[in-house]
Amino acid sequence: MFEKFTADARAVVRGAVEQTDRTGSGTVGEPELLLALLDRADSPAAEALGALGVHERRESVADALAAVRRRGGMSTADAAALAGLGIDLDEIVARVEQAHGVGALSADGPSGRRKRARRPFSAEAKSVLERALRIAVGRGDRYIGDEHLLMALTARPGPAAAVLADHGVTYGDVVRELGEARGRRAS
Numbered sequence: 001m002f003e004k005f006t007a008d009a010r011a012v013v014r015g016a017v018e019q020t021d022r023t024g025s026g027t028v029g030e031p032e033l034l035l036a037l038l039d040r041a042d043s044p045a046a047e048a049l050g051a052l053g054v055h056e057r058r059e060s061v062a063d064a065l066a067a068v069r070r071r072g073g074m075s076t077a078d079a080a081a082l083a084g085l086g087i088d089l090d091e092i093v094a095r096v097e098q099a100h101g102v103g104a105l106s107a108d109g110p111s112g113r114r115k116r117a118r119r120p121f122s123a124e125a126k127s128v129l130e131r132a133l134r135i136a137v138g139r140g141d142r143y144i145g146d147e148h149l150l151m152a153l154t155a156r157p158g159p160a161a162a163v164l165a166d167h168g169v170t171y172g173d174v175v176r177e178l179g180e181a182r183g184r185r186a187s
Contacts, residue, residue, distance in 0.1 A: 004133070008043040008146040012036045013129075020119045023066070029122040030153060030160040031065035037150055038062075044147035048177040052169050064163040076166050124159075128152045147178050 005013070015036030016028045025032065038058050040046040049055055064076070071079065071089060079089040121129075131152035136144045153160040154171040161171070 004136070004142070004144045006143050006145045008040065008045070009132075009144050009149055011043075012040065012045075012146045012149055015039050016125070017119050023069070025069070025119075027120050027122040027125070029069075029125050030128060030158050031069055031163075033125060033128060033149060034065065034153055034160040034163070035062060037146060037153070040146060044145055044178060044181060045150040046146070047181055048147065048150060048174055049169075051177050051181070052173055054164070054167060054169055057167055061163055061167060064166060065159065068159045068163060077162060127156075128158075128160075131155060150174055151178070 002010075012033065013036070016032040019032035019035045019039075020026075020028045023032065037045050038049060038055065038061065046055075054061060067076075082089050128149065129152070132144050132148040135151050135155065136142075136148045139148075141148070151171065151174055154164055154169070154174050155161075164170070
């Protein structure tokens with residue numbers, strides 16, 4: 001599958017590994033893939049994210065992704081739903097971290113773990129890569145570009161899709177913007 005990745009898509013995967021090192025995560029996941037996409041410039045996904053106003057809100061997106069990781073993958077919508085039942089997710093996280101250390105609920109456990117030479121991809125990240133392939137094939141593309149990775153991140157519920165939705169960006173918005181950009185390049 002990786003032989004079909006464009007230079008932009010490969011750069012996103014490498015960038016996600018670098019993000020993993022910066023965040024102290026043990027695995028490459030959806031948040032790292034999204035952050036790597038936000039670091040790109042002059043690519044189809046970067047143009048779409050810029051047109052949708054996400055680049056200007058990168059700091060807010062990064063903070064929201066860190067909060068999702070800290071809550072063990074629970075989105076803002078999940079926290080709101082639990083609050084409706086009288087459950088304060090932030091209080092639960094605070095108590096767990098008080099007893100077990102900061103980051104205890106994240107998929108990787110407490111931060112500060114020893115760095116590995118190779119970063120494994122989480123099941124969710126592998127699913128995004130597979131979904132990107134399916135999206136590319138479905139669109140009749142013979143390559144997997146960073147635009148396919150962006151569509152894959154927003155196509156199904158997950159941390160990246162939830163954070164982008166909280167920032168006003170949905171799968172439909174991404175597909176529409178990429179289609180418009182493709183049309184502009186074709187003319």
